[in-house]
Amino acid sequence: MAKELKNFTKRADNYSQWYNELVVKADLAEQSAVRGCMVIKPYGYAIWEKMQHQLDKMFKETGHQNAYFPLLIPKSFLSREADHVEGFAKECAVVTHYRLKNDPDGNGVVVDPAAKLEEELIIRPTSETIIWNTYKNWIHSYRDLPILVNQWANVFRWEMRTRMFLRTAEFLWQEGHTAHATREEAEAEAIKMLNVYSDFAQNYMAVPVVRGVKTANERFAGALETYTIEAMMQDGKALQSGTSHFLGQNFAKAFDVTFMNKNNEPEYVWATSWGVSTRLMGALIMSHSDDNGLVLPPALAPIQVVIVPIYKNEEGRQAITDKVLPIVDEFRKRGISVKYDDADNRRPGFKFADYEVKGVPVRLAIGQRDLEEGTVEVMRRDTLEKETYPIEGIVEHVASQLDDMQSALLARALANRKARTIEVNSYDEFKEKIEQGYFIMAHWDGTPETEERIKEETKATIRCIPFEGDTTPGVCMVTGKPSARRVLFARSY
Amino acid sequence: MAKELKNFTKRADNYSQWYNELVVKADLAEQSAVRGCMVIKPYGYAIWEKMQHQLDKMFKETGHQNAYFPLLIPKSFLSREADHVEGFAKECAVVTHYRLKNDPDGNGVVVDPAAKLEEELIIRPTSETIIWNTYKNWIHSYRDLPILVNQWANVFRWEMRTRMFLRTAEFLWQEGHTAHATREEAEAEAIKMLNVYSDFAQNYMAVPVVRGVKTANERFAGALETYTIEAMMQDGKALQSGTSHFLGQNFAKAFDVTFMNKNNEPEYVWATSWGVSTRLMGALIMSHSDDNGLVLPPALAPIQVVIVPIYKNEEGRQAITDKVLPIVDEFRKRGISVKYDDADNRRPGFKFADYEVKGVPVRLAIGQRDLEEGTVEVMRRDTLEKETYPIEGIVEHVASQLDDMQSALLARALANRKARTIEVNSYDEFKEKIEQGYFIMAHWDGTPETEERIKEETKATIRCIPFEGDTTPGVCMVTGKPSARRVLFARSY
Numbered sequence: 001m002a003k004e005l006k007n008f009t010k011r012a013d014n015y016s017q018w019y020n021e022l023v024v025k026a027d028l029a030e031q032s033a034v035r036g037c038m039v040i041k042p043y044g045y046a047i048w049e050k051m052q053h054q055l056d057k058m059f060k061e062t063g064h065q066n067a068y069f070p071l072l073i074p075k076s077f078l079s080r081e082a083d084h085v086e087g088f089a090k091e092c093a094v095v096t097h098y099r100l101k102n103d104p105d106g107n108g109v110v111v112d113p114a115a116k117l118e119e120e121l122i123i124r125p126t127s128e129t130i131i132w133n134t135y136k137n138w139i140h141s142y143r144d145l146p147i148l149v150n151q152w153a154n155v156f157r158w159e160m161r162t163r164m165f166l167r168t169a170e171f172l173w174q175e176g177h178t179a180h181a182t183r184e185e186a187e188a189e190a191i192k193m194l195n196v197y198s199d200f201a202q203n204y205m206a207v208p209v210v211r212g213v214k215t216a217n218e219r220f221a222g223a224l225e226t227y228t229i230e231a232m233m234q235d236g237k238a239l240q241s242g243t244s245h246f247l248g249q250n251f252a253k254a255f256d257v258t259f260m261n262k263n264n265e266p267e268y269v270w271a272t273s274w275g276v277s278t279r280l281m282g283a284l285i286m287s288h289s290d291d292n293g294l295v296l297p298p299a300l301a302p303i304q305v306v307i308v309p310i311y312k313n314e315e316g317r318q319a320i321t322d323k324v325l326p327i328v329d330e331f332r333k334r335g336i337s338v339k340y341d342d343a344d345n346r347r348p349g350f351k352f353a354d355y356e357v358k359g360v361p362v363r364l365a366i367g368q369r370d371l372e373e374g375t376v377e378v379m380r381r382d383t384l385e386k387e388t389y390p391i392e393g394i395v396e397h398v399a400s401q402l403d404d405m406q407s408a409l410l411a412r413a414l415a416n417r418k419a420r421t422i423e424v425n426s427y428d429e430f431k432e433k434i435e436q437g438y439f440i441m442a443h444w445d446g447t448p449e450t451e452e453r454i455k456e457e458t459k460a461t462i463r464c465i466p467f468e469g470d471t472t473p474g475v476c477m478v479t480g481k482p483s484a485r486r487v488l489f490a491r492s493y
Numbered sequence: 494m495a496k497e498l499k500n501f502t503k504r505a506d507n508y509s510q511w512y513n514e515l516v517v518k519a520d521l522a523e524q525s526a527v528r529g530c531m532v533i534k535p536y537g538y539a540i541w542e543k544m545q546h547q548l549d550k551m552f553k554e555t556g557h558q559n560a561y562f563p564l565l566i567p568k569s570f571l572s573r574e575a576d577h578v579e580g581f582a583k584e585c586a587v588v589t590h591y592r593l594k595n596d597p598d599g600n601g602v603v604v605d606p607a608a609k610l611e612e613e614l615i616i617r618p619t620s621e622t623i624i625w626n627t628y629k630n631w632i633h634s635y636r637d638l639p640i641l642v643n644q645w646a647n648v649f650r651w652e653m654r655t656r657m658f659l660r661t662a663e664f665l666w667q668e669g670h671t672a673h674a675t676r677e678e679a680e681a682e683a684i685k686m687l688n689v690y691s692d693f694a695q696n697y698m699a700v701p702v703v704r705g706v707k708t709a710n711e712r713f714a715g716a717l718e719t720y721t722i723e724a725m726m727q728d729g730k731a732l733q734s735g736t737s738h739f740l741g742q743n744f745a746k747a748f749d750v751t752f753m754n755k756n757n758e759p760e761y762v763w764a765t766s767w768g769v770s771t772r773l774m775g776a777l778i779m780s781h782s783d784d785n786g787l788v789l790p791p792a793l794a795p796i797q798v799v800i801v802p803i804y805k806n807e808e809g810r811q812a813i814t815d816k817v818l819p820i821v822d823e824f825r826k827r828g829i830s831v832k833y834d835d836a837d838n839r840r841p842g843f844k845f846a847d848y849e850v851k852g853v854p855v856r857l858a859i860g861q862r863d864l865e866e867g868t869v870e871v872m873r874r875d876t877l878e879k880e881t882y883p884i885e886g887i888v889e890h891v892a893s894q895l896d897d898m899q900s901a902l903l904a905r906a907l908a909n910r911k912a913r914t915i916e917v918n919s920y921d922e923f924k925e926k927i928e929q930g931y932f933i934m935a936h937w938d939g940t941p942e943t944e945e946r947i948k949e950e951t952k953a954t955i956r957c958i959p960f961e962g963d964t965t966p967g968v969c970m971v972t973g974k975p976s977a978r979r980v981l982f983a984r985s986y
Contacts (some may be wrong), residue, residue, distance in 0.1 A: 032627065033570070034563045034614065039627050042558035042642060049559065065535035066542065070527045071616075071647055071663050072586070075593070077526070079601035089593040089602050093565070095616070096589045096604065098651040100568070100582035108572030109582050111589065111613055120604055121527065123564075123588070123616075134525065134532050143838060149535060154564055154647065158591040170564050345636060 005353045010291045015235045019286060020163070026294040026358050028281070029164045036162040036169030043358060044281065046302035048172070051280060052152065054204055054299075055174065058196050064148045064176060069130050071154075072121040077129040080254040084128065087221020091158040093123040093169075123156040128222060128273055131177045132251040139179060139269055141260045146189070147179040155277075165282035166239075166493050173277035179269045181259065183248075186270035187225075190246040193274040194227040197242035205280065206297040206409035207231045207287045208417055209241060210439075210488060212464025217448050220273075224248040230463040230488065232417045233286040236437025238463045238490035241283050244274035282493070288382070288409050294359030295381055297409050298402040305331060305338045305398055306360045310348045310367035317342060320366055323391070330395045336402065356381065361405055362398050366391075382408055423470075423486065427477045430489070434460045439490050441469070443483035445476035454478060454489070463488045498846045503784045508728045512779060513656070519787040519851050521774070522657045529655040529662030536851060537774065539795035541665070544773060545645065547697055547792075548667065551689050557641045557669060562623050564647075565614040570622040573747040577621065580714020584651040586616040586662075616649040621715060621766055624670045625744040632672060632762055634753045639682070640672040648770075658775035659732075659986050666770035672762045674752065676741070679763035680718075683739040686767040687720040690735035698773065699790040699902035700724045700780045701910055702734060703932075703981060705957025710941050713766075717741040723956040723981065725910045726779040729930025731956045731983035734776050737767035775986070781875070781902050787852030788875055790902050791895040798824060798831045798891055799853045803841045803860035810835060813859055816884070823888045829895070849874065854898050855891050859884075875901055916963075916979065920970045923982070927953045932983050934962070936976035938969035947971060947982070956981045 008021040023029050028044030040048065056066070072095060078085045099115035102108075124130065131149075138144060152174050162168050176193060180186040194211060201207045209229035219226045223245035231241045249268040252258070258266040288295040298304050307328070309320040324340055331338040339360075341351055348365065355363055365377040376394055379386045382405050389397055421439040424430045430442055444450060444462065455461050464487070471485045501514040516522050521537030533541065549559070565588060571578045592608035595601075617623065624642075631637060645667050655661050669686060673679040687704060694700045702722035712719045716738035724734045742761040745751070751759040781788040791797050800821070802813040817833055824831040832853075834844055841858065848856055858870040869887055872879045875898050882890055914932040917923045923935055937943060937955065948954050957980070964978045 030627075030630075032563045033567060033623065034565050037563035037565065039563070040561040042560045045560050046558065065539065067535045067538045068533040068541075068665065070525045070530035070532070071649065072527050072530065074526060075604075076601060078593070085593075085602055089595075092591070092593050093588045093614075094590040094593065094604050095586045097587040098585070100571070100578075100585050100587065100615075102582075108569060109578055111568075111587050121586075122593075130526065134523075137523075156564065172561065 005350070005357050006292055011234065018291070019282075022285065022289060022294060023164045026285075028285070028294075031164070034169075036159055038164045038168050040172075040278070043302065047284070047296070047300055048278060048281060050300045050302065051204070052174075055196075055200055055276065056152075058200060059150050059174075059176065062148075062192065062196060064150045064178075066152065067149045068151060068153070069127050069134060071124055073124050073127075073130045075120045075122055077133060078122060080129060081222045081250055083250075084222035084254075088125045088157070092125060093156045093158055095121040095123065124153070125155055125157045126273075126275075127151065127153070127155075127175055128177065128247070128251050128271075129255070132255040132257060132271070135177075135179055135269070136255050136257045139257055139259050142181050142262055145179055145181045145259060145269070146185065148176075148189075149178065150174055150176040163282075163493075165278055165285070168278070171277045171279065173275050175273060175275040178272045179252075179257070180272070181261065181267075181270070183270050186248075186272050187246050190225070190227055190244045190272040190274065193272070194229065194242070194244040197244070197274075197276055198229050201229055201231065201241055201280075201283075202410060204297070204299045205284050205287070206299070206406060206413060207241070207283055208410065208414045210464060210466050211468070212466040212488065214243075214464055215448070215451060215462050215487075217451055218461065220245045222247060222250050224250070228464050230490070231283050231287065232413075232420060232439055232490075233283070233493065234416060236420045236439070236490070238439065238492040239279070239283045239286070240463070240492065241280060242274070242276040245272060247271035247273060287413050289359065292384070293357030295409070296359040296361060298361045298406050301359065301361050302337065303339045303355075303358075303360050304336050304402060305362045305364065306351075306355045307338065307340045307364045307366065308348050308351050308355075309340075309342050310365060312368070316368055319368075319371060323371060324366065327391070327395060331398070334395060334399060336395075336399060362401055364394070364398070380405055382412075425477060430454075430460075430477055431458055434458050434489070434491060437491070439463075439488060441486040442477050442489055443474040443485075444487050445479050445481035445483055450476060450478050458491075460489045460491050463490050463492065498843070498850050499785055504727065511784070512775075515778065515782060515787060516657045519778075521778070521787075524657070527662075529652055531657045531661050533665075533771070536795065540777070540789070540793055541771060541774060543793045543795065544697070545667075548689075548693055548769065549645075551693060552643050552667075552669070555641075555685065555689060557643045557671075559645065560642045561644055561646070562620050562627065564617055566617050566620075566623045568613045568615055570626060571615060573622060574715045574743055576743075577715035577747075581618045581650070585618060586649045586651055588614040588616065617646070618648055618650045619766075619768075620644065620646070620648075620668055621670065621740070621744050621764075622748070625748040625750060625764070628670075628672055628762070629748050629750045632750055632752050635674050635755055638672055638674045638752060638762070639678065641669075641682075642671065643667055643669045656775075656986075658771055658778070661771070664770045664772065666768050668766060668768040671765045672745075672750070673765070674754065674760075674763070676763050679741075679765050680739050683718070683720055683737045683765040683767065686765070687722065687735070687737040690737070690767075690769055691722050694722055694724065694734055694773075694776075695903060697790065697792045698777050698780070699792070699899060699906060700734070700776055701903060701907045703957060703959050704961070705959040705981065707736075707957055708941070708944060708955050708980075710944055711954065713738045715740060715743050716766075717743070721957050723983075724776050724780065725906075725913060725932055725983075726776070726986065727909060729913045729932070729983070731932065731981075731985040732772070732776045732779070733956070733985065734773060735767070735769040738765060740764035740766060780906050782852065785877070786850030788902070789852040789854060791854045791899050794852065794854050795830065796832045796848075796851075796853050797829050797895060798855045798857065799844075799848045800831065800833045800857045800859065801841055801844050801848075802833075802835050803858060805861070809861055812861075812864060816864060817859065820884070820888060824891070827888060827892060829888075829892060855894055857887070857891070873898055875905075918970060923947075923953075923970055924951055927951050927982070927984060930984070932956075932981060934979040935970050935982055936967040936978075937980050938972050938974035938976055940972075943969060943971050953982045953984050956983050956985065
């Protein structure tokens, strides 16, 4: 049974298969009966809740408030912004009727043709349209600005090829939608929120990210600029982990949202939107986990420490429990989430394997001999190294191990990224290296045509024009035309 | 402007109109462009978040975990449980297509007829069916039980007549779905969660509730028993505020969910489900508020204390600010949420009116003379009484005022309910009293026919058969037939 738990595909054999199996084995999520939609299981949801909690705190600290807007959007709203409808129309779930009735032929229920909607409703793929239609009534004067609102919600995009957490038809996310009196303020807001995402990824998820701006081809439908954080997975592919959009006045114009400025002249409002989703779960899983299962950074682990007693009889169990309970209390007082698993229906070996697959950062095991010698066995999930440590002072020791592990995971991910990030100067070398899984910094002539050609020929896209790094001009590796600077290419999820 | 804020319908003139206007004036919610769907504004959402936070804590303390299931449900799932489909089919939003395309006539986008779903999908009106279809794979043995899962989600029921928070097409809620090995355990769970709801209503919302069981007519579609908490609004009408259902083995049978018991024999699993929704916001608003606006119990107020400075010039403002900031800190350290509103663009009179309409429990005002005399003006929102109090010790004083107000609101609501709860013995008296807005304890012969007749003739329904109170038998006020005990009648929201 314990063996079975760990018996799944290895990363080196098939990275993609490894991921799919891990999501199920670690009890994070499973496919549902509805095409492309997943069930997020309690353990997976607990990780998402920790992410939500921290992000929500960071949004509030930067002055944002939560609100809630309708799930359904009138079809005509989508058409108001030309690029927006172009971007989303092909993947919309459409509500056409509002009632079922008994099948006259006696086969359950059928759609009642009499209950057809005059105008179809779309399940929100994103909420710019319904929100800007609402903001029209909220904004009259410069005194009503800025509006700094966020929404936690489910959205729906009819994706053809789905993978749990990475790309699902329904997903959970937050979408910030802000309104500003000036272009400068809106641009600053878009960057500020990208930085919030970047801080969160690095300091909580232990996932280093490259911040940058998207090319026109990769922009959000309706944005003037899309900023992104791009993370590298262990296979060298990129995962777009969060985006923040400067929307200019596009949605204000589409929904006629103006304000009277300080000179009492009407102006269109400036906008941003920004979001991260349950996709972050995919980034988290793929960044740190290994062939034994999930590896979680302590900051986001629902259970940070598990204590497993090893005993022969009820008396033995009681003796260990007496010793352990005060330690459990001490962990809790320090704000460390701990589970004492003395369940009798699973053997220690099974428990060890289960918590390893689930990525609990630190495991303590304590048996009869430990009790006599005043020691405990400590195992850290990232290194899988075991040590024997005195029970006295164990809480302090584990606390520092958790801190170490948080930094170690980030350092390891950074090292992996460094080893797999290269500069390339010829298209031939590019083609060779991209097959092997690299972040490639290369020169590009700045045209959508060249970008498109590279994508078709190599499946690599420009992930972003990074904010940081080498800005020396050069020549495009494909066309030989001038290039303003190197940009980041990769294959992506 | 200040006057305008408070210029809305009085309860005595039109209670229903008063409610609708209050929801908008207090910035809680507004109608959206989508029929029957509301926008929950930041201030309203902040109250809902406080409710969620406390309820979630109580669910976790009673052993429940959160998870997430799909928004869309295959149409055929609904038909599996006969009563369930009967109850929900008439109000289902139906997804029939998964793509839009450009209108060949050039008018925006139209539904792409080529993208018709083979089987229609329903936006969940509640999730029993999709969840029990999932539980089938989670449950094999008695060792897999109980499953204690909750979901925070949006649901959709196509209501014909909607009112903000009280009855909307889309609403936010939590739905608990538990699976058990025995009938007794499931029944106990249903009661346990009803008690959690009742505790929450009384101790946090300051809303007293009658706990009881629904008659067959009023049961949830698919339940064997529905338990309810019923609250009385200020007009004497009932608001069903939360329900908990003992579902027996109905859904286990519909989705073929069995487990091997300790004797290794297959048995169907026992189920409960339980939920509260944004409807609680309606109960909260209507229970306590007055003709001046919202009144919020301190336990759920996003801002518990507001401090308004009254000054003539910048120097005056600075002097007050210097005095106030350490007090603000002190409030925060005590866990009291406080806002110091020294915004320059609104006059104190406007601020007073605004915070009154928004139901901030305690308002402090401090001016030049207060500064000289070391005093502050304190106003409590429920009594609207003002007092002058020494600045020294003000935090302690306000803390105790907040506690007092929390109890005072519950006591007032209880007194209102007591004054408006009567026993009635004749149908004539019943008809007269029900017009005036009462909770009426009356004898009923136990038949659905009599219940139906009373509903048609008086618009009153049996809210519940209370757990507590007089259980003396008698005769039905309508038919004269024997009655087991008095039951609770009222008109309801």
